[in-house]
Amino acid sequence: xxxxxxxxxxxxxxxxxxxxxxxxxxxxxxxxxxxxxxxxxxxxxxxxxxxxxxxxxxxxxxxxxxxxxxxxxxxxxxxxxxxxxxxxxxxxxxxxxxxxxxxxxxxxxxxxxxxxxxxxxxxxxxxxxxxxxxxxxxxxxxxxxxxxxxxxxxxxxxxxxxxxxxxxxxxxxxxxxxxxxxxxxxxxxxxxxxxxxxxxxxxxxxxxxxx
Amino acid sequence: xxxxxxxxxxxxxxxxxxxxxxxxxxxxxxxxxxxxxxxxxxxxxxxxxxxxxxxxxxxxxxxxxxxxxxxxxxxxxxxxxxxxxxxxxxxxxxxxxxxxxxxxxxxxxxxxxxxxxxxxxxxxxxxxxxxxxxxxxxxxxxxxxxxx
Numbered sequence: 191x192x193x194x195x196x197x198x199x200x201x202x203x204x205x206x207x208x209x210x211x212x213x214x215x216x217x218x219x220x221x222x223x224x225x226x227x228x229x230x231x232x233x234x235x236x237x238x239x240x241x242x243x244x245x246x247x248x249x250x251x252x253x254x255x256x257x258x259x260x261x262x263x264x265x266x267x268x269x270x271x272x273x274x275x276x277x278x279x280x281x282x283x284x285x286x287x288x289x290x291x292x293x294x295x296x297x298x299x300x301x302x303x304x305x306x307x308x309x310x311x312x313x314x315x316x317x318x319x320x321x322x323x324x325x326x327x328x329x330x331x332x333x334x335x336x337x338x339x340x341x342x343x344x345x346x347x348x349x350x351x352x353x354x355x356x357x358x359x360x361x362x363x364x365x366x367x368x369x370x371x372x373x374x375x376x377x378x379x380x381x382x383x384x385x386x387x388x389x390x391x392x393x394x395x396x397x398x399x400x401x
Numbered sequence: 402x403x404x405x406x407x408x409x410x411x412x413x414x415x416x417x418x419x420x421x422x423x424x425x426x427x428x429x430x431x432x433x434x435x436x437x438x439x440x441x442x443x444x445x446x447x448x449x450x451x452x453x454x455x456x457x458x459x460x461x462x463x464x465x466x467x468x469x470x471x472x473x474x475x476x477x478x479x480x481x482x483x484x485x486x487x488x489x490x491x492x493x494x495x496x497x498x499x500x501x502x503x504x505x506x507x508x509x510x511x512x513x514x515x516x517x518x519x520x521x522x523x524x525x526x527x528x529x530x531x532x533x534x535x536x537x538x539x540x541x542x543x544x545x546x547x548x549x
Contacts, residue, residue, distance in 0.1 A: 282476040286489025300489035307483065307491045314498045336475040337495065344499040 214272040214400060215319055216261075219345075220326035221337050222249040222279030222306075225357035229326055229383035230256065230276040236389070237263050243276045248292040250306035252278045255316055263393055270397055277316060278309025280337050317344065322351045322400055329356040329380060330363035333372040342373060353399045354378040355392060360385050403440065404432035481507035 218226040227243035234242045242258045244251055256276040263270050284306045286299035294302065317323075323345055327333060345352050353376070356369045360382040370378045379395050381388045404413045404420050408429035413419050423430045450458065478484050478494040484507045485491055494502075504516035 280495065282493050282495055284491040284493070296489075303489040303491060307493065310493055310495075311498065311504065314495070317499070340495045340499060 214321045215275055216272045216396075216400070217275040217277055217316065217320040217323045218326055219277055219313065219317070219323050219341060220279060221328065221331075221335065222281055223247075224279065224326045224328045224331075225383045226279065226326045227252050227256075227276055229324070229355060229357065229381070230258070230274060232383045232386060232389060233263075233274060234258050234261060237261055242274070248289060248294070248302075250279060250281075250284070250289075250302060250309065252276060253302070253305040253309040254278065255312055263396070265393055265397055268397060270400055272322075272400065275316065275320070277313040278306065280310055280313055280341060281306070282336055284310070317350070318348065320350055322353070322396075324396075325352050325354045325376075326383075327354060327356050327369055329358050329366055329369055330361050333369045338372070342376075346375075351399045352376050353392075353395050355383075356380045357383050359387060403435050403437060405435050407431040407433060479507070481505040481513060483507070485509075 218230055220226050227245045230243050231241040231245065234240055238258070238261060243256050255278070258274045258276075261272055261274045284303045286296070286303040289299035289302050290296065325342065325345070327338065342352070354369065354373055356364075356366045356378050358364055359366065359380040364380070366378060366380040377395055377399070379388065379392045381392050383389075403415065404417070405411070406413070406424040406427065406429045408431070409424060409427040411424055411426050412435075413424075413432070419425050420432055424432075476492045476494060478492065478497070482494050482497045482502055482505050483491060484493075504519045506514040506516075508514060
């Protein structure tokens with residue numbers, strides 16, 4: 191038993207020493223429709239010339255983990271390589287009736303709800319694998335939600351570095367100050383993933399968080 | 402005739418020793434004498450409201466406060482992690498899921514399904530990692546409470 195524990199301890203130290211920087215996993219987390227996939231597409235389009243996720247107005251469009259390996263961003267002679275993980279939106283309630291408004295039939299909506307529930311569980315399971323999390327928030331919505339508070343609390347408990355992307359700044363209702371007030375311990379960058387507004391500042395901040 | 406503490410508004414029935422010794426909660430020695438009839442009347446005001454009136458009342462108060470009514474009420478479940486309300490309607494206990502608690506689905510009154518595989522995987526992982534976030538955080542909270 192002692193040998194087993196010692197071996198596991200040595201393995202952890204060894205893994206830590208030789209962990210390649212290229213294997214950094216950057217996870218995009220947040221509520222459904224916060225703009226995680228839009229941001230993922232923006233990042234991969236900017237640096238790889240291709241999109242990685244399907245985007246739609248219907249909540250829970252992303253219901254599986256999407257992984258893009260080897261995303262390389264360059265800034266002022268510096269280089270940062272990471273694996274980008276686009277995750278399904280985290281929700282406390284999933285109701286197929288919400289999808290009926292988007293012209294899905296009842297069967298499709300129920301199937302979507304089932305897959306979305308599975309997606310939430312997957313997102314949560316993957317959190318432990320993340321080296322850094324880009325927490326995507328809809329800046330037009332109330333930041334004090336059970337989902338946001340639970341997620342940010344768990345990131346802090348796991349000592350995972352966090353950068354907050356307050357998305358949808360192109361919309362009138364956007365309120366970055368409210369997000370900054372809600373999470374004062376984290377750096378908040380206001381962006382519009384759809385239009386690409388302020389995205390360079392987000393890349394700069396990523397360099398600082400992932401250094 | 403019940404007595405209400407002037408300081409903390411705690412009620413004590415007639416003849417309670419607290420009236421002589423002081424309030425249990427705040428130590429206050431001054432009490433209002435409240436007629437039972439008035440308490441019953443006050444209860445009736447809220448109890449007899451119709452569901453519609455209660456909703457309207459809530460809306461009005463939220464309007465006065467200036468907050469948009471948040472329909473997104475927090476989900477707190479029993480020991481299950483996922484409650485299946487009906488096909489296509491789910492409620493998830495994020496706090497327990499983040500703690501790595503087993504996937505227990507509640508299908509209805511007294512009907513549960515436990516995902517044994519995920520439970521074993523989660524236990525195995527916790528043992529391999531040599532720590533449990535859930536227990537760690539619970540212990541921390543407990544020790545903080547004790548400290549206070």
